[in-house]
Amino acid sequence: MEHAPGPVAAQGRTAQICSYGDDQVLKWFKESIPRLAAEQELAASRVAASAGLPVPKAYFLAEWQGRPAIAFERIAGSTMLAVLYRQPWRIVACGARMARLHIDIHRTGAGPDSGMPCLIDSLKRRIQAAPLLAESEKEAAIAALLKLPAGRQLLHGDFHPGNVILGGGKAWVVDWMTAVSGHPAADAARTVLLLRTAMLPEELSRLSSFVFNRVRAMLLCQYRRTYLRLSGLEQEELEAWMLPLAAARLCEQLPPEEKLLLHKLVQSELRRQPPLPAASF
Structure with a gap:
């Protein structure tokens, strides 16, 4: 340097x-x-x-x-999350803008020659490393993961309002550390999961949890509605990824209350899964 x-x-x-x-x-x-x-x-x-x-x-x-x-x-502007904190009346427009931006990312191919890591492999490793999960929970989450389509599109891996910067009439996407190659439904489902469960960032801690949850729910609704309409995917295709995504997220550095919420979600999703076949000897 x-x-x-x-x-x-x-x-x-x-x-x-x-x-x-x-x-x-x-x-x-x-x-x-x-x-x-x-x-x-x-x-x-x-x-x-x-x-x-x-x-x-x-x-x-x-x-x-x-x-x-x-x-x-250097990009001059503010994150979409900060903008929504100051101007919550922009929720509908921001949710739709997020979805369109995410669709643009998912139109980019990321085959083997792109050098992007494989989403399925990444999720499998992270599920296996999740400390809160019992071995039976890990096995069931991985079994559900391996039934899902692999895909070869560019996925951001952590797409949420805090990673979108609004400035100069343009929306910029930052923080590509977790980008992978995979199926767009997985990336959209990750965004849905974050909007459902992520805790309020420290810099916005003055915002009441009631107001934050209302803003988050409305943003999620608009994002999901617009994304499904533009992508042609169905809600069920996103929901199929919730179990492996929530299980994998448990190995991240998160507040204890968020990990507890995610673990409960994993257990709820596991109850909806068909039982694994018994081992034969």
């Missing part, structure tokens, strides 16, 4: 965002994030950019104080 990054402007669970020069920002990953994850984000950002998707330009990957960091084009 040519010079030290500026002060921290924002931070999430995996990285801090620092200013870097006049027209760049540095995504500085936390110590728990391996360099491979940063490399995957750099590669996915460039795949998305080459497909004409609205993503900040990724300049280079380096290290600062022993932690990986990516220099990105």
Whole structure:
């Protein structure tokens, strides 16, 4: 790196965002994030950019104080989540815009030559690593996962209002660290799962849970309605992914109350699954 990054402007669970020069920002990953994850984000950002998707330009990957960091084009604007906090009357428009943006991502192919990791493989590993799940729950979730279509489209992997920046009349998609190759229904289902269960971010903690839940429910309704209409997928195709997605999310660094909610969802989904066949000897 040519010079030290500026002060921290924002931070999430995996990285801090620092200013870097006049027209760049540095995504500085936390110590728990391996360099491979940063490399995957750099590669996915460039795949998305080459497909004409609205993503900040990724300049280079380096290290600062022993932690990986990516220099990105600076985007002036606010996250869609922050905009909704200030202007909740934009819920319907934002939900529809999210869906259209997600459809554009899913129109991008990501076959074996794209270098994108396989969603099915990723979910399987994460389900196996989920500490709250019993072995029988892991086996049932993986069995449900392996029945689902693989797909070869570009998936963002963590598409929600906090990863969409609105600025200059344009919507930009950021945070491609979990991008994979797979079926669009899985990515849309992940967004539905997040809008159903994710806890309120710390920076918006002043917003009452009642207001937040109302905003979230309305955003989810508009996003799902628009996405299903434009994609041609059915609601049942999204719901089929809920069990493996919720099970895999349990290995993420989440607040305890969110993990409890997800575990209850996994158990509810398991009760709807047909029993696994008995082993034969």
